[in-house]
Amino acid sequence: MPRTVLSPDEIDDFRERLVEAATGLVARRGYEGVTRRRLASELCCSPMTPYRYFSDKAEIFAAVRTAAYQRFTAAQEASTVDGLDALEGLDALGRAYVAFALAHPDAYRLMFELGQPSPDGFPELRAAELGSWTPLRQAMERAVEAGVVTGDPELLAHVFWAGVHGLVSLQLAGKLVFSRPIEELVEPMLRTLFLGNRGPAADGTAPEGEPSEIPNRERAT
Amino acid sequence: MPRTVLSPDEIDDFRERLVEAATGLVARRGYEGVTRRRLASELCCSPMTPYRYFSDKAEIFAAVRTAAYQRFTAAQEASTVDGLDALEGLDALGRAYVAFALAHPDAYRLMFELGQPSPDGFPELRAAELGSWTPLRQAMERAVEAGVVTGDPELLAHVFWAGVHGLVSLQLAGKLVFSRPIEELVEPMLRTLFLGNRGPAADGTAPEGEPSEIPNRERAT
DNA sequence: CGCATTTGTTGACAATGTAAATTTTACACT
DNA sequence: AGTGTAAAATTTACATTGTCAACAAATGCG
Numbered sequence: 164m165p166r167t168v169l170s171p172d173e174i175d176d177f178r179e180r181l182v183e184a185a186t187g188l189v190a191r192r193g194y195e196g197v198t199r200r201r202l203a204s205e206l207c208c209s210p211m212t213p214y215r216y217f218s219d220k221a222e223i224f225a226a227v228r229t230a231a232y233q234r235f236t237a238a239q240e241a242s243t244v245d246g247l248d249a250l251e252g253l254d255a256l257g258r259a260y261v262a263f264a265l266a267h268p269d270a271y272r273l274m275f276e277l278g279q280p281s282p283d284g285f286p287e288l289r290a291a292e293l294g295s296w297t298p299l300r301q302a303m304e305r306a307v308e309a310g311v312v313t314g315d316p317e318l319l320a321h322v323f324w325a326g327v328h329g330l331v332s333l334q335l336a337g338k339l340v341f342s343r344p345i346e347e348l349v350e351p352m353l354r355t356l357f358l359g360n361r362g363p364a365a366d367g368t369a370p371e372g373e374p375s376e377i378p379n380r381e382r383a384t
Numbered sequence: 385m386p387r388t389v390l391s392p393d394e395i396d397d398f399r400e401r402l403v404e405a406a407t408g409l410v411a412r413r414g415y416e417g418v419t420r421r422r423l424a425s426e427l428c429c430s431p432m433t434p435y436r437y438f439s440d441k442a443e444i445f446a447a448v449r450t451a452a453y454q455r456f457t458a459a460q461e462a463s464t465v466d467g468l469d470a471l472e473g474l475d476a477l478g479r480a481y482v483a484f485a486l487a488h489p490d491a492y493r494l495m496f497e498l499g500q501p502s503p504d505g506f507p508e509l510r511a512a513e514l515g516s517w518t519p520l521r522q523a524m525e526r527a528v529e530a531g532v533v534t535g536d537p538e539l540l541a542h543v544f545w546a547g548v549h550g551l552v553s554l555q556l557a558g559k560l561v562f563s564r565p566i567e568e569l570v571e572p573m574l575r576t577l578f579l580g581n582r583g584p585a586a587d588g589t590a591p592e593g594e595p596s597e598i599p600n601r602e603r604a605t
Numbered sequence: 606c607g608c609a610t611t612t613g614t615t616g617a618c619a620a621t622g623t624a625a626a627t628t629t630t631a632c633a634c635t
Numbered sequence: 636a637g638t639g640t641a642a643a644a645t646t647t648a649c650a651t652t653g654t655c656a657a658c659a660a661a662t663g664c665g
Binding site for chain 2: 193194268271272275276277278279281292293296314317318319321322324325326327328329330332333335336337338339340341342347348351352354355356357358359360
């Protein structure tokens, strides 16, 4: 029988401080700069101590990413202020999304970088990941109900998501060659997403009578 | 005076083989799996030999990325078949973009991953990067001239780019929770991009007839 | 108090990128 | 041909990483 066991509080406390330190290190020295030994020196403990609380580095990063998702989710939810109609809410959400990503590029990278290890085996991470996605889905369901956009909410949410994510992803990767600040891209992107999904019955502007000149191949390979 | 010097052809040959091997390694063992020693064993040379041809690992990856951009550019240009009008051309380009990204996820990651080292100091890489961007810009200029979309071509190209990039980026990162195959997202995305920019002004100026219910704040923080 | 069990530390190991030293190779000149 | 010198390639060495195993310290029940 165990004679001495760390209380859950102590464990959580240490894990939290470690995640905090790791997050700071990522922001300060980049993803590659997070070293177990550096981490230990920040926490004033020996390099192997974190192994008592995390089985390996993957688990550490899983915790860091989980925290990032939670903060991201909170930032999105904070954008939902009262008095906004469905369209304004969606717009505010999109801007909050972009603002968070630009303000915390490293956190965003941790969350959405291609090639991050999959959350398999980390249920908390998986849950946080899904959680960060629900504000948009909810806002989209509301928007569809209100009739400001038309279509399958799940599909629409993905399209919106991809739009804003693509923007910040390219920006953070330094790929944009746009001559003006990125804010002047966010506006057109959101406008595009709204106008492009207003749907046929929204206000009669784009009636079905016009089967759209949009290419509609499906059999083209 | 040098008694023996590698001919430029020999140098290029070796560099090419090395880039080839590195590309294969990235595809096979992932980005982190590219090791100088593994590279050497694939090339049947000693681990330090590549240092004669590349000053460090960053330069190796710069070459790998340059090659990837060139292939990507070629794939996009190949989508421009004759007999397509401006809209069809843009559509075909978008599909070619997605197809390439999905077919070569590692190459795409190398090109567009957030946090890849910047191309500073690698003019060839920078040029290849810019080159991969011109097919879209040209197609967009053509589309604007043809009147199928309206607005500043540079801005429109960025919006389109972000749209498709966002889609493949999320897909490759395994973030999509869409219940159906991604192809069923590409179609709506392209349709959204087209429909959302058909209007008389997508550059911030509100369309005349319809004062647009789209939120148009600018001073909101 | 005694001592088993937990907690934390130290040392060691393999693999990595890189630098310096060293060996091998091949051409130019006598 | 023979040789010397500079280029090309290899070998050796080192610092840093993540991880494992053995070790020391502390702690609370009997």
